[in-house]
Amino acid sequence: MAVFLELLVNGISVGAVYALIALGFVVIFKATEVVNFTHASLLLAGGYVIARLHPLVGFWAALAAGIAAAALVGALVEFLILRRAHVGSRGVLAIVTIGVDILLTTELTRQIGTEVLALGDPWGDRVLRLGPVTVAETRVVALAVAAALIAAFLLAFKFTGWGVAMRATAEDAETAALMGVRLGRVSLGAWAVAGALAAVAALFLCVFPTPGLDRGTTAAAMKAFPAAILGGLDSTTGALAGGLIVGVTETLISGYQSELAFLGRGIGDAAPFLVMIVILLLRPSGLFGTKEPVRV
Amino acid sequence: MSEPTPAPDMSASGTPVTDTDTPAAPAPGAPVPAASTPGAHIPAHASAAPAYGVRTRRVSRPVRAALWAVLLAVAVAVPFYLEGFWLQTGLFAMAAAIGAIGINLLTGATGQLSLGHAFFLAVGAYSYVYLSSDLGLPTPLAAVAAVAVAGVSGGLFSPIAGRLKGAYLGIATLALIFVGQHILFNAEPVTGGFNGRPVPPLELFGLVFADTPELVVLDVPFGSLERLWFLGIALLAGAALFARGVLRGRPGLAMNTIRDHEIAAGVMGVPVARYRAGVFVLSSMYGGLAGVLVALVFQQVVPDYFGMPLSLDYLAMIVIGGLGSVAGAIAGAAFVSLLPQLLTRYSDALPLVAEPGSGGVSPAEAARILYGAAVVAVVLFLPGGLAGLATRLGRVRLKELRWAKSAPAQASRR
Numbered sequence: 001m002a003v004f005l006e007l008l009v010n011g012i013s014v015g016a017v018y019a020l021i022a023l024g025f026v027v028i029f030k031a032t033e034v035v036n037f038t039h040a041s042l043l044l045a046g047g048y049v050i051a052r053l054h055p056l057v058g059f060w061a062a063l064a065a066g067i068a069a070a071a072l073v074g075a076l077v078e079f080l081i082l083r084r085a086h087v088g089s090r091g092v093l094a095i096v097t098i099g100v101d102i103l104l105t106t107e108l109t110r111q112i113g114t115e116v117l118a119l120g121d122p123w124g125d126r127v128l129r130l131g132p133v134t135v136a137e138t139r140v141v142a143l144a145v146a147a148a149l150i151a152a153f154l155l156a157f158k159f160t161g162w163g164v165a166m167r168a169t170a171e172d173a174e175t176a177a178l179m180g181v182r183l184g185r186v187s188l189g190a191w192a193v194a195g196a197l198a199a200v201a202a203l204f205l206c207v208f209p210t211p212g213l214d215r216g217t218t219a220a221a222m223k224a225f226p227a228a229i230l231g232g233l234d235s236t237t238g239a240l241a242g243g244l245i246v247g248v249t250e251t252l253i254s255g256y257q258s259e260l261a262f263l264g265r266g267i268g269d270a271a272p273f274l275v276m277i278v279i280l281l282l283r284p285s286g287l288f289g290t291k292e293p294v295r296v
Numbered sequence: 297m298s299e300p301t302p303a304p305d306m307s308a309s310g311t312p313v314t315d316t317d318t319p320a321a322p323a324p325g326a327p328v329p330a331a332s333t334p335g336a337h338i339p340a341h342a343s344a345a346p347a348y349g350v351r352t353r354r355v356s357r358p359v360r361a362a363l364w365a366v367l368l369a370v371a372v373a374v375p376f377y378l379e380g381f382w383l384q385t386g387l388f389a390m391a392a393a394i395g396a397i398g399i400n401l402l403t404g405a406t407g408q409l410s411l412g413h414a415f416f417l418a419v420g421a422y423s424y425v426y427l428s429s430d431l432g433l434p435t436p437l438a439a440v441a442a443v444a445v446a447g448v449s450g451g452l453f454s455p456i457a458g459r460l461k462g463a464y465l466g467i468a469t470l471a472l473i474f475v476g477q478h479i480l481f482n483a484e485p486v487t488g489g490f491n492g493r494p495v496p497p498l499e500l501f502g503l504v505f506a507d508t509p510e511l512v513v514l515d516v517p518f519g520s521l522e523r524l525w526f527l528g529i530a531l532l533a534g535a536a537l538f539a540r541g542v543l544r545g546r547p548g549l550a551m552n553t554i555r556d557h558e559i560a561a562g563v564m565g566v567p568v569a570r571y572r573a574g575v576f577v578l579s580s581m582y583g584g585l586a587g588v589l590v591a592l593v594f595q596q597v598v599p600d601y602f603g604m605p606l607s608l609d610y611l612a613m614i615v616i617g618g619l620g621s622v623a624g625a626i627a628g629a630a631f632v633s634l635l636p637q638l639l640t641r642y643s644d645a646l647p648l649v650a651e652p653g654s655g656g657v658s659p660a661e662a663a664r665i666l667y668g669a670a671v672v673a674v675v676l677f678l679p680g681g682l683a684g685l686a687t688r689l690g691r692v693r694l695k696e697l698r699w700a701k702s703a704p705a706q707a708s709r710r
Contacts, residue, residue, distance in 0.1 A: 035409075035463030085675045092675060094409060094463040095615050098608055099671025106664040110657065222470065222604075229467045263482075270478035273471035277456065280468055284459040 002132035007255040008248065013139035015247020016146030020201040021224030022231065022239035023150060024194030029233045030170040031190035035094040038077055039198060040221040041104035046070030046199025047119065047206055047213045048108055054120035062120065067199040073104070074195025078188050109215040117206075117213040125208045142204035149200065150240060153193075157236065162189060170234065219269075223250065226276035232289020241287055246272040371529050375522040383521040384593060385637040390528035391589040393629035394535045396613040397622055398582020401539055403611065404620035405548060406575045407555030409462055411607045412453075412469030415476035416580040418602035419446045420587025421495075425597055426486050428496045435498045439588050446584020450577040458573035461558065473604050480599035492598035495591045498527070505592060524592055531589060532626070535582060539622050542578070551575060552620070609633075615671045618681030627682040631670070636663035 021039065028036045050059075050066035057065070077100055085096055126137040157163035168176040169186045177183050198221075205220050206213040227246040231238025254268030279287065375383060395417060402408050423445040428438035450457070456468050480487045487493065497520065498505040505523045542548055553561040554568055562568050591597050609632055617628025639659035657665070674681050680688075 035466065037466075081672055081676065092615070092619065094466060095403075095611050096672060096675045098611055099615070099668050099675070102608055102612065102664055102668030102671070106661050106668065110661050222474075225467045225470055229464065233464065265482060266478060270475045273474045276468065277471050280456050280460065284456075 003255065005133045006135065007251050009133060009135050010139055010255075011248035011251030012244060013135075013143040013146075013247070014251055015227075015244035016143050016150075017201050017204045017243070018224045018227045018246050019150060019240045019243025020146050020197045020204075021221060022228035022243050023153060023236060024197035024201075025224060025228040026231075026233060026236055026239045027166070027190045027197075028187075028194050029228075030236075031166050032078075032082070032187040034082065034097065035233070036097050036191075036194065037094060038074075038097045038101045038104065039194065039224065040218040041101045041108060042070050042074050042195045043198040043202045043205070043221045044105060044108045044213075044218055045073050046195070047202030047217060048112065048117070050119050050199070050203060051117035051206075051213050054118075059120045059122055063199075063203060066202070067196045070195035070199035070202075071192040072195070074191035074193075074198075075188050078191035083184065083187070105218055109218075112213065112215055115214065116211050119203060119206050119213060121203065121207045123207065136208055138204065138207040138209075142207075145200065145204070149197065153197075154236060162186075166190065223269075223272050226272045230276045230279045230286055232286030234290055235286065235288035238286055238288035245275060249275050372526075375525045380519070380521050381637075381641075383525055385634060387521065387524055387528050387593045388590065389630045389633040390532045391586045391593065392610070392613060392633045393532055393626040394589065395583050395586030396610055396617070396625035396629040397535055397539045398579040398586070399610050400614045400617075400620060400622070400625040401542065401551070401582070402575050402579035404614050404618075404625075405543055405555065406551040406572065407462055408457070408572060408576065409466030409611075410469045410576070410579070411466050411604070411611070412472030412476075413579075413583050413610050414602045414604070414606035415469075415472035416446045416450060416583030417587035417590060417606065418476055418480060418597075418599070419449050419580075420584030421591035421597045421602070422480070422487055422493075422587075423584070424588045424591055425493050425495050429493070430486075435496060436500050439498060442588050443581050443584040446587065447577050447581040450580025450583075451573070453580075454573035454576060457576035458569035461572070470604075473607060477599060477603060480602065487599065488597075490599065492596055495595050495597060497595075498524075498592055500527075520595075521593070524589075527592075528589060531585065535585065536622050536626065539582075539625075543620070543622065547571075555620075609667075612667050612671050614681075616667065616674050616681055618683030621681075621683040623686070624681050624683030627686075631682070632667050635667060636660050639663050639666075 021043065024042075025036060025039055028034060046066045046069060048066075049069040050062045053062035053065050056062075077097070081096060081100060082093060085093060121138065123137045123141060128135050128137050128140055157167065165176065165181045165186050166189070168179065168181055169183060173183060176186075201221075201224075202213070202217070205217060210220075223246055224243070227242035228239055229242070230245060231240070231242030249271050250268050253271040257265075257268065283289075374386065378386075395413060399410060399413050402410055420442045423442035424435075424438050427433045427441050427445075428435045431438075433441065453469075453472065457465060460468055481489060503523065505520055505527060543551075550561065550566040550571055553564065553566060554571055558568055561571075587602075590601075594601075613628035613632045614625050615628070616631055617626065618624025636659060639662050678685055
């Protein structure tokens with residue numbers, strides 16, 4: 001039971017981190033209807049800046065720089081490329097983001113090389129004991145930060161002018177533009193926010209118990225994709241739920257791997273995708289996604 | 297090589313064919329004069345398929361025929377002159393082209409994104425190995441069966457492939473990659489695990505596609521690569537022609553309509569979900585075929601090859617080459633698969649590219665950066681990709697040379 005609880009807590013905290021990534025993903029999709037495959041490399045960019053700067057300027061400044069850098073990269077991608085690509089369909093834009101992702105990921109993994117970069121976080125490998133359950137401190141912080149960020153974000157989405165503009169754009173871009181919403185700013189903002197969230201997620205994906213930032217980190221970031229889609233690409237609640245489902249599934253299955261040996265080694269990595277397939281079979285637009293009322 | 301040059305050919309018969317085109321176009325059904333010209337089946341399609349991919353037909357027919365003849369002659373001559381390294385590269389490009397055609401049917405023509413294509417290559421490659429080595433099927437049969445298995449696995453995914461659209465499907469197909477990699481690494485009795493398995497050579501009508509029974513043609517020793525070269529060309533030609541037929545016929549129209557307006561397609565009686573699923577199956581079979589060819593060239597299948605980057609490569613190919621066109625898929629495949637090899641080969645002569653492992657930008661990385669940039673550049677500056685570029689260049693030249701009074705043919709396609 002203790003093991004189960006431990007895994008559950010860990011799973012929820014990992015899931016919260018996935019939810020952060022998925023949230024950025026959903027924000028971009030809502031604002032621009034672009035499925036953003038650049039997300040993994042935004043995350044890598046943020047993590048890389050943190051890892052390189054923390055010995056020079058200390059962890060907190062490095063974290064701020066990392067967040068700013070990832071936000072900047074996101075904004076630049078939107079401003080320099082997507083805004084200027086005049087293509088018929090959003091699907092082509094998705095492929096453009098794949099092109100950008102190839103570019104960024106290749107360069108960043110080249111910079112990282114075979115190293116495993118520490119992020120210099122203040123929590124180290126300390127653990128917290130809550131009765132029979134032992135949890136890494138980083139996990140607790142991750143859960144708290146992710147919860148705070150997501151809550152702040154949902155509130156901003158509801159109550160700030162930016163949030164209203166974003167929702168209006170998601171609802172009907174043309175009408176929103178006629179009402180004076182600047183679509184360019186909305187999508188620029190969405191990309192910047194997504195980049196910032198990705199950088200925060202990068203921090204928590206790379207601290208203890210993970211060894212650090214290495215070239216495999218993008219694969220971890222990939223798991224936010226099923227999180228986003230199984231919750232519903234256009235739903236912030238869905239991103240949250242999807243992130244938690246993915247995180248808990250992955251952690252539980254990895255944790256009970258010895259009992260599930262017949263499924264093979266490393267099933268924890270594939271499990272989120274299996275769950276995604278099952279959910280998509282039952283609900284093609286995700287758990288909380290808007291169903292398109294189209295039937296001919 | 298004394299092939300007929302394009303110039304005399306087209307001046308001789310270029311105009312007549314366009315003439316027969318025009319009058320027959322309005323009434324495609326009845327009066328197609330089977331006796332008049334050998335090429336008289338064109339009108340039927342000229343009026344039936346004002347589809348996207350057809351815009352490339354600005355060059356008149358005999359010119360195209362001549363171009364194809366030259367291309368074919370070059371393709372046949374290549375193994376006699378080029379060394380093994382380039383043959384292997386070319387073969388990989390052919391396999392890539394087959395796969396790219398398949399994914400272009402799905403993504404370019406139907407608007408459905410797939411990031412899981414590498415999985416179907418893996419299914420094709422591993423099925424071939426398993427069926428021929430373990431089940432002892434004759435190798436050609438195993439190859440065909442492997443393609444079928446790839447199709448079946450695409451069909452198993454069809455409940456999802458039929459219902460999700462566009463980039464949604466793209467994310468869902470990520471599952472194929474991750475689950476596929478998991479299976480490849482863990483189902484060791486079938487897949488050989490991390491180290492993969494050796495691939496038995498294909499044996500077709502007594503001809504073994506391997507180095508061992510020596511074969512010398514015109515003083516050139518024909519090893520496995522030389523032999524496979526011809527197989528690759530035949531497969532690629534077949535795959536390209538089939539895809540062209542699909543794109544230019546009714547299915548192509550339906551696919552393009554689904555891509556452009558799903559509801560309109562449904563209203564006009566296109567079974568959208570069934571088409572999406574069907575195209576997915578077809579494109580997975582193309583993937584399977586590409587996988588079989590890759591396996592035959594590589595002579596060893598390893599799981600690492602069939603990962604995420606391979607799928608991304610394929611998407612890069614079709615964007616660079618031109619979405620929705622067969623020629624574009626081939627051009628893009630050539631570009632993406634030749635680039636790293638060219639950079640590797642000439643890395644010492646190129647600025648900014650360093651030897652692998654010396655700390656600078658390695659050729660493989662440089663290639664990835666280049667074609668990542670190419671994807672972006674094509675979308676920004678060259679809509680239509682390489683195929684679109686060729687069309688535009690062709691149009692300009694036609695105007696300059698003034699022998700293109702083929703305007704009626706164009707008008708009939710409007």
